Amino acid sequence: MIEINNITKSFRSNKVLDGLNLVIKTGETKVIIGRSGCGKSVLLKHIVGILKPEKGGVAIDGLEITKLSDKELNLYRLRLKIAMLFQGGALFDSLTVGENVAFVLSEYTDTSKSTIIKRVKESLSMVGLKDIEHLMPSDLSGGMKKRVALARAICTKPKILLYDEPTTGVDPITADAINDLIIEFHDKLEITSIVVTHDMISAYKVADRIAMLYAGKIIQMGTPDEIKNTTNPFVKQFITGASAGAITDRENLVFGHVQD
Numbered sequence: 001m002i003e004i005n006n007i008t009k010s011f012r013s014n015k016v017l018d019g020l021n022l023v024i025k026t027g028e029t030k031v032i033i034g035r036s037g038c039g040k041s042v043l044l045k046h047i048v049g050i051l052k053p054e055k056g057g058v059a060i061d062g063l064e065i066t067k068l069s070d071k072e073l074n075l076y077r078l079r080l081k082i083a084m085l086f087q088g089g090a091l092f093d094s095l096t097v098g099e100n101v102a103f104v105l106s107e108y109t110d111t112s113k114s115t116i117i118k119r120v121k122e123s124l125s126m127v128g129l130k131d132i133e134h135l136m137p138s139d140l141s142g143g144m145k146k147r148v149a150l151a152r153a154i155c156t157k158p159k160i161l162l163y164d165e166p167t168t169g170v171d172p173i174t175a176d177a178i179n180d181l182i183i184e185f186h187d188k189l190e191i192t193s194i195v196v197t198h199d200m201i202s203a204y205k206v207a208d209r210i211a212m213l214y215a216g217k218i219i220q221m222g223t224p225d226e227i228k229n230t231t232n233p234f235v236k237q238f239i240t241g242a243s244a245g246a247i248t249d250r251e252n253l254v255f256g257h258v259q260d
Contacts, residue, residue: 001026001160001192002047007056008216009042016042017053018216029186029193031207033200033238035247038213040196041087044162047194048082049073061159080108083153087165089145091137091152097124098133101152109156123151127181143174150181154189161185163195167202175202182206200239204228212238214247 002024009017016039024030034040045051046058049065057066060078073079083104091100101120105111111119124130127147137145146166153161163182167175179202185191186206197203203210204224211221212235220227220235230236237245 001028001061002194003059004043004046005057005059007046007053007058009039009046009051009053015216017046019056020213020217022211022218022221024192024194026192027186027190029182029195029206029208031195031197031203031210032213033198033203033210034213035238036198039216040213041164043213044084044164044194044196047160047162048079048084080104080156081158082160082162083156083158084162085146085149085153085164085166087168089137089149091145091149093137095137096133097129097135097137097140097148100137100148101133101155103152104156119155120151123155124148126154126184127151128177143170143177146170146174146178147181150178154185154191157189159192161191161193163193163197165197165199166195167197167199175199176205178202179205198238200241214238 004020004022006019006021007017008015008019020043032040032043042051046053049068052066057064059065061081063078065073065078092103095103098120101123102116105116105119120133124132127150129144129147129151140148166178166182170178182193182195183206186193195206207224209221209223210227211218214234220230220232227235227239230239233246237247
């Protein structure tokens with residue numbers, strides 16, 4: 001479904017992605033882990049075509065998108081095949097819940113109003129929220145906002161769903177409910193998913209395979225059990241959350257020891 005071939009991306013002198021390669025199979029849930037600021041969200045923006053790499057390419061469902069313009073991306077209706085759950089939900093404050101969930105269908109398709117209303121209700125029901133279309137985002141808890149954002153994501157019936165830190169900012173119970181929804185979407189809707197997270201509880205629960213992004217590259221990929229039992233010192237420090245290890249040793253060597 002998604003092939004990322006040797007992409008490189010820099011911002012000024014900071015090389016964020018450095019010859020990164022990754023393949024996501026159709027129907028797979030691939031979890032990408034890594035430290036904050038390592039380029040996980042930058043990678044997602046390349047997949048949806050918001051950013052273009054300096055080198056390399058990205059192919060979606062066999063279509064090379066790297067050199068396509070926004071107009072061409074819309075012509076191929078690529079962005080209707082891909083949905084994204086943003087880290088903060090990114091709901092429109094001035095729109096009701098129903099209008100938020102319906103937004104893409106209302107603004108970018110010729111879907112009938114009756115069909116949109118039906119799809120909104122179905123999508124909200126799938127995330128465990130019924131009869132709240134009239135509420136405003138300000139009326140919702142943080143967990144409810146995440147669920148509404150998920151409903152908006154699945155309302156277009158996408159082939160690919162990208163999750164940017166889906167469990168950040170919610171309590172552990174709500175986080176586990178979101179994990180269950182990710183699994184449910186995978187099983188019922190047969191969606192190809194990419195989950196970006198540093199929450200290892202979530203990663204182990206939802207992933208078919210986990211890939212760690214470090215220093216601009218994927219340094220290891222495997223099943224949850226393979227990642228848990230890794231011998232790679234960089235991956236091991238990250239997944240255990242140790243303050244000392246290969247990652248911090250390298251950072252101290254490259255940037256110098258930081259003292260308060």
